[in-house]
Amino acid sequence: MSLHPTLQPYADAWTHSIEAISELVQHLVEADWNRRTPCPAWSVRDVVSHVIGLDSEMLGDPRPIHTLPRDLFHVTTDHQRYMEMQVDVRRHHTAPEMTAELEYMVIRRNRQLRNESRDPGTKVRGPLGTELTLEESMRRHAFDVWVHEQDLRTALGRPGNLDSPGAHVARDVLLDALPDVVAVKAQAPRSSAVVFDVHGPVEFLRTVRVDIQGRGTLETVPALGPAATLSLDWETYVRLACGRVSPTAAGDRVKQEGDPDLTAAILRHFAVTP
Incomplete structure (x- = not known):
């Protein structure tokens, strides 16, 4: 080939x-x-x-x-x-x-x-x-x-x-969108961090750090004292990020810690597909 x-x-x-x-x-x-x-x-x-x-x-x-x-x-x-x-x-x-x-x-x-x-x-x-x-x-x-x-x-x-080659491509595509979700759409505080802990067939732990200018970056290093942490399974992550389920309907499958207004804003803007 x-x-x-x-x-x-x-x-x-x-x-x-x-x-x-x-x-x-x-x-x-x-x-x-x-x-x-x-x-x-x-x-x-x-x-x-x-x-x-x-x-x-x-x-x-x-x-x-x-x-x-x-x-x-x-x-x-x-x-x-x-x-x-x-x-x-x-x-x-x-x-x-x-x-x-x-x-x-x-x-x-x-x-x-x-x-x-x-x-x-x-x-x-x-x-x-x-x-x-x-x-x-x-x-x-x-x-x-x-x-x-x-x-x-x-x-x-x-x-x-849920763990096929396409799932791993989807993980990378959806992770690329996270900084915009957190820093721009959800308006996370400057100089803060938000942690996403995803488990299941595809597992990852990622931190979105928001700098003093309000720009978000994705990191693999866990944050100490994050402003918010969201823990959920991979299937729920995909369905939320692709607009297949509402944050309200998936609420019992997402563990939220930290600032409740921030976690609510993140979930409200979590869908990134057109």
């Missing part, structure tokens, strides 16, 4: 997750495709449609020419409208049509990855005409597909892969 070593972990994570998704939906009856998922307003069919759409755009396929209905009240932003297009265009597809398109897309993407020889810094097209590096594009994509695998597992009652 000619894939750059920097990109290989993201290709491996995508492969693991997409194969899991294919296995999950392969033999679903029609009614199961309409089950609600934790992804707001989306069914199993919608999530799989979204995954197909993401990968078709990674392949460089043209986006569908389609007009969204006016009664999609969960669609309120340009980003949501962009993402909804690939979903709504498949809303009336049958189960065989969905699995066939998914399988064909996986074949094409595997071929693309086998032949990928571009440098990780190569600029590629992103959502809404944005531009980003190939490395960041593949990283985000591996994260997205793993999160949607978890959406499907929750909807279908088939838990698993």
Whole structure:
């Protein structure tokens, strides 16, 4: 394979997750495709449609020419409208049509990855005409597909892969967002620290330190006398950070110590996915 070593972990994570998704939906009856998922307003069919759409755009396929209905009240932003297009265009597809398109897309993407020889810094097209590096594009994509695998597992009652390659990519993506959550959105006091203690299939202890200028940085060194500490399991961390559950609904799974106003503000702004 000619894939750059920097990109290989993201290709491996995508492969693991997409194969899991294919296995999950392969033999679903029609009614199961309409089950609600934790992804707001989306069914199993919608999530799989979204995954197909993401990968078709990674392949460089043209986006569908389609007009969204006016009664999609969960669609309120340009980003949501962009993402909804690939979903709504498949809303009336049958189960065989969905699995066939998914399988064909996986074949094409595997071929693309086998032949990928571009440098990780190569600029590629992103959502809404944005531009980003190939490395960041593949990283985000591996994260997205793993999160949607978890959406499907929750909807279908088939838990698993919380410690898969995609889970470790998700950990790094979500940790990158923590300083902004704590220092900017939650407005943690300057010269303070907030500790996150996560246990379960993926475990980590991280500290967000806020300096005198109000900038947050992520550290692996535990803080002495932090302003707040949040302890929770990995699955709850993911569901909160991806907006799959509200802080109120997950309250009994998060142990909070320190400043209650600060912990409440952090949890209120914890969701970082669009």
